[in-house]
Structures are given as structure tokens and as C-alpha cells.
Amino acid sequence: QQQVKQSPQSLIVQKGGISIINCAYENTAFDYFPWYQQFPGKGPALLIAIRPDVSEKKEGRFTISFNKSAKQFSLHIMDSQPGDSATYFCAAANAGGTSYGKLTFGQGTILTVHP
């Protein structure tokens, strides 16, 4: 019930391409879905987040698509750049029940963008 499953484990794209990472969750109490970006040796940093009352949120080159009925959400990175090479984590929280910060994370996707 608490799991968040993320795929793929690793992803290689060419500069300028679209990177797509998918996540699925089981707990219907989750009401907050952020994506975090982590560079080696650093802590994760919040990239973009969505609530279940909208199906899509876009910030610059980053877009979250959310499908409540399928309990799935995905991150799209348009015009991928070498600087986007990092590990990406999806996460979910029952913010209304506890806190935005008690997150259940996916296993992570290592993204490599070739120049």
C-alpha cells in the first residue's frame, strides 16, 4: 500500500531529446506528488510537484502528467540537456493526513544526456 514504483532504472537520451520517467502508486490517500533531482554527493532538490486535482503541470522544460484513475504519474523533460544528467526520484505523500515532508520515494532513475 505504501509503495511507489518507478521506471526505468536508467535512461540514456541524446541532447535535445525528451526524457520520460514513470511512477505508479497504490495508496489512494496520497495527495501530493513531487519529483526530486539529485546530483552525486548532494541531497535531493525539489524539481516540480503536482496535486491530484490537476492532470498536468508544466514548469519550463519539466512537465508532470498525472492519471488519478490509473494511479500513475510521469515526468517529461523536454529538450534534455547534459546538465540534466542526474538521478530523479518520484515521491508521494499523504499531505492532508500527516505532512508534505513524509514522503514515500520511488527507487530512482539515473538519467544520462549525451551531448
Added chain:
Amino acid sequence: GAGVSQSPSNKVTEKGKDVELRCDPISGHTALYWYRQSLGQGLEFLIYFQGNSAPDKSGLPSDRFSAERTGGSVSTLTIQRTQQEDSAVYLCASSMGQNNEKLFFGSGTQLSVL
């Protein structure tokens, strides 16, 4: 400081020893979280503080793990009688409050238990 500060950045210890990991959150942040990141794994929630109290300790894996926060600021995570499976990166994060969605993570403490 400008960000969440964790110390030490690396800690090597022998099995059976106790260790203390420190977290200095961003000034004014009332919510503080500890997470554990094992090699190749996602982050695992350990404990959450609001002020000095810990309303949610549900992620602590055993009674060898404990944490405290004093003065609504610095937090210490203590692991007693360390085991090899405790080896991981321990991450601390803070936010302006439990209803604030933006978590700021520190760079973590890499704990290695030999």
C-alpha cells in the same frame, strides 16, 4: 547558514559502536525530517520533527535508532550498536512547517559500518 548542514559528511565505524549524526536545519524552519538512502535505493523516511516534538517516528527501523531535536533547531540521530546493514547515507531535510511542501535536503552523512 544558507542551507541544511550535516556533520560529519563521512563516518566510518566498527560494528557494535554507537554513532551520532548531526543536522543543522535552515534557520526558522520548524519541520525537520531524517531519511536514509541505501546504495541504489530510494529514500526511506525515518522520523519527523515539528519543533522539538516528534509526531511521527514510524520509520525508525529498530530501537537502536533514536533522534532528538533541541531548541527547535539542531537534531541528532543516534544509532546504537551499529550493524553492517546500517551502512547508508543519512539525509536530513527541513521545511518552514508541516504544511509547507518545499523540503530542503542536506548533503547527507555517509555511514560505513565495518
